[in-house]
Amino acid sequence: MNGLKKHIALKVDKLSIGYQTKKSQTIVAENINFELAKGELIGLIGANGIGKSTLLKTITKSLKALDGGISVNGKSLEAISNMTLAKEVSVVLTENVSQTNLSVLELIALGRQPYTNWIGTLSEEDEIKTKAAIEAIQITDLIHKKCFELSDGQLQKVMLARALAQDTDIIILDEPTTHLDLYHKVSVLKLLQKLAKETQKTILFSTHEINVTLSLCDKVIVIKEKTTHFGSPKALIEENAFDDLFPKDLVVFNAESGSFKIK
């Protein structure tokens, strides 16, 4: 297996991210490079405000890249239409959807939108894919509940099922573990790990859970003010990539335990 060249689902090359207005350009981070392969679970780590969300938004084409290239399954992101991209990349965002009175089943079925006809009728295939997503996440008991009745952990799983129903090679999650207790954090990340292995999808998520991420992910991206690191957790610890993740006055990284300790 190792002898074969791995299929690269998402490639980011010398990427600069930030915000472009008519008058000026605000660069948030630059020279970001990584290659994410099929079936990998990748964690994205960085301090608050360092540009994790900006990077994810740029990859999902919500924001324009300032410089450099992104390619999805070998095609340049710029050349892919929104509709085609919707069949290759799905997302789980931090946005609140519990304002709506949709049932869990209806919400998950919305993941089939890119495939349905003009008025959104579900075909037999759509029904099958929706059902498969529900079973993969094991939330069959929730499907007739309303979204606003769910706990944070349940809602996160439902949103993941929606992304899964979208049937894409790549799933991107923006801080899927916020608001969850330790048990549910681990259970969501374990679920992501299992999905990546079993479905051979590429799953990228941003998080603040350094400890759990290092023990569960295949690869880790670390964004810092000046540089970006990318590699396996072990390699990154050896590189001392985490040492200057945060200002050093309060917390220090312990390479043996793979976690931060209060000074």
Added chain:
Amino acid sequence: MIPLKDVVQVLLGDESVKESWQYIIVNYRIPKAIVAVLVGAGLGVSGLLMQTLFRNPLAGPYVLGLSSGASLGVAIVILGASLFGGALGQFLVTKWSLIIASSGGSFLVLLAVVIVSSRVKDTMAILIIGLMFASVTAALVSVLSYFSTAEELQRYIFWSFGSLGNLTWNELTILFTAFVIGIGLTIYSIKSLNVLLLGDNYAQSLGLNIKKHRFILILATSVLAGSITAFVGPIAFVGLAVPHLTKLFFDTSNHRVLVPAVLLSGSILLLLCDSISQLPMSEFTLPINAVTSLFGAPVVIWLLVRKKKLFV
């Protein structure tokens, strides 16, 4: 009063009934009932579209200042007719110019609200901005009325009371055409409305062309609210109350259910309001706006006071 039996006979085309009764029913009662259906259904749908577009349960054509925009358009046409004078003045008082002015007014206000809302993310701010637009247009109308003749002013004020009557079959055809366009655009948008419930970012990630669909929704809303306001005056609260009553009753946010359900309940509701405004057994007719407000305001208050969640 015309006995029910004779009403049915007229409706069935029986010509033995008294001719004046036939005239009243065919040229007054039936058009009025149809107008009530179009107004209730149309305003209800435009409120539903606004609530989903802004992801705000309090949005509606009246609250967001659309009706005020339409009022301003109509005020310019009616009150400004003498200022323009001559042939232009003559053209300005036709019904078509009323519709164009009214739709244009509501379109511009809605466009302004959307532009502002793309910069301001806070939905509460959007509602306040809608109210500000309403007060600006109200001020402009009062400036205009200061310079207009008593006759024009009277015409405008009667228009602003709202009335479902007084539409000829010809005008009804125009209103119906606008209604069909607005509802057609709405039906075309059902799929995008459902995904817009999740917010812009999710909608885009599902391949939706947000700019295009947002424009279509704005167009549909302003055609519906604008044409209806032009013909029957600014009808309050229907746009806000009907979608909420429907959402309560049908217990869903799915637009495949909501759109037809709102059409139905809007029609029923306005027919009811119209019957009340006729004050059965009496000679009085209340302005329709008074009835919808008397009905609508308690509904809105009830919705806000109630502990249960308000849904988009």
